[in-house]
Amino acid sequence: MMEYYQENIPDEYLILKEGQLYERIARAREKLGKSLVILGHHYQRDEVIQFADYTGDSYKLSRLASENTEAKYIVFCGVHFMAESANILAAGGQIVILPDIEAGCSMADMAHIDQVNECWEYLNGIAAGKIIPATYINSSAEIKAFCGKQGGAVCTSSNAAAVFKWAFSHAEKLLFFPDEHLGRNTAYYHLNIPLDEMVVWDPVKVNGGLSREEIEHARIILWKGFCSVHMQFNEQQIKSVRQTYPGIRVIVHPECTFEVVQSADESGSTEHIIKQVSNALDGTKWAVGTEIHLVNRLAKWNPGKLVICLSRISCLCATMFRISPERLLWILENLLQGKVVNRIEVSSEVRSYSKRALDRMLSIT
Numbered sequence: 001m002m003e004y005y006q007e008n009i010p011d012e013y014l015i016l017k018e019g020q021l022y023e024r025i026a027r028a029r030e031k032l033g034k035s036l037v038i039l040g041h042h043y044q045r046d047e048v049i050q051f052a053d054y055t056g057d058s059y060k061l062s063r064l065a066s067e068n069t070e071a072k073y074i075v076f077c078g079v080h081f082m083a084e085s086a087n088i089l090a091a092g093g094q095i096v097i098l099p100d101i102e103a104g105c106s107m108a109d110m111a112h113i114d115q116v117n118e119c120w121e122y123l124n125g126i127a128a129g130k131i132i133p134a135t136y137i138n139s140s141a142e143i144k145a146f147c148g149k150q151g152g153a154v155c156t157s158s159n160a161a162a163v164f165k166w167a168f169s170h171a172e173k174l175l176f177f178p179d180e181h182l183g184r185n186t187a188y189y190h191l192n193i194p195l196d197e198m199v200v201w202d203p204v205k206v207n208g209g210l211s212r213e214e215i216e217h218a219r220i221i222l223w224k225g226f227c228s229v230h231m232q233f234n235e236q237q238i239k240s241v242r243q244t245y246p247g248i249r250v251i252v253h254p255e256c257t258f259e260v261v262q263s264a265d266e267s268g269s270t271e272h273i274i275k276q277v278s279n280a281l282d283g284t285k286w287a288v289g290t291e292i293h294l295v296n297r298l299a300k301w302n303p304g305k306l307v308i309c310l311s312r313i314s315c316l317c318a319t320m321f322r323i324s325p326e327r328l329l330w331i332l333e334n335l336l337q338g339k340v341v342n343r344i345e346v347s348s349e350v351r352s353y354s355k356r357a358l359d360r361m362l363s364i365t
Contacts, residue, residue: 002288010330013330027049037054038051039052041056042274043057043317044320048325057157057158057271061076062082065091066089068093075099077099079105082346083096085137089355095340096343103319107138107179110203110224113282120133126216130232131174131315132167135153136157139178148358148360149353154361157255158268176220176223179223181258182196185267189261193219200222201223223345231256233256236311238260241308245306247285248287250266250310252267277302277307282304283307286307293316293317296309317351
């Protein structure tokens with residue numbers, strides 16, 4: 001994994017009162033003017049996202065920032081791989097900053113480049129020329145670069161089905177990482193690939209824990225990885241919420257398990273969930289299986305509907321939560337002094353191959 005240096009935030013920022021924080025952030029934003037763009041991911045806390053110029057999922061935000069050529073500084077209030085994607089797509093001269101370098105993604109960390117290279121070598125010893133790689137955008141820049149180098153592509157939860165179909169037009173088998181659940185749900189529900197034609201590669205086991213025969217039979221090799229937030233939803237929660245709220249519709253993210261997606265009324269990307277709930281009639285009831293900050297925001301946006309989290313336990317993205325108003329202010333006031341802290345800069349080679357994989361995605365979708 002690429003390494004970045006985390007600077008320590010001074011204690012003086014950590015003791016500021018809310019009013020002082022917000023006033024100073026607003027003042028810094030105004031002084032930086034058009035040279036600054038702040039991106040806020042859907043899962044970000046309200047105290048931070050209120051200052052975002054754009055909100056959305058990781059790819060949408062990266063694309064919007066790259067199109068804003070007036071902005072020299074891109075402050076990404078999200079997690080590590082998102083800031084890397086923004087840097088890959090950024091226009092020349094744009095500087096990408098992550099307020100907290102430790103704001104990572106456990107799913108992205110489940111696919112390390114050394115493990116992927118080892119897997120690829122083994123699979124090609126069995127199915128040389130018959131397999132193509134694809135990675136979820138929730139992955140490191142190095143994994144995206146691997147796909148770019150090996151003729152593969154990146155996908156989002158919105159266009160995964162299109163990328164999978166493209167892959168099968170070029171090869172007999174697909175290696176997909178790092179989220180096995182998105183891969184399985186996409187293949188089964190959108191491509192009608194049976195479950196017995198999918199196997200899971202476990203990077204901690206010898207040869208992924210798979211026999212030669214299993215790999216030869218499989219059409220899709222799924223990486224053993226998952227989102228810690230979406231793994232918190234289960235079938236019992238769906239049964240319980242339907243008993244408590246008759247007529248409620250259950251909508252979940254495809255990063256949930258196959259069983260949860262199968263039990264829900266529908267599934268889809270974050271943008272799909274927002275669209276479905278927002279366009280629904282007043283009086284409708286929704287149980288949403290995704291990160292709690294987005295669910296709470298959906299409830300505020302739709303006062304004429306009942307919108308609740310599928311789980312009674314707060315499903316929080318803990319690493320996203322590391323981005324705080326205090327850190328945002330610290331970043332902005334450093335920029336006012338001409339200092340850049342917590343910069344995210346992908347190496348030129350990795351950036352080149354990563355962009356190749358992202359460009360393939362765009363050409364497909």
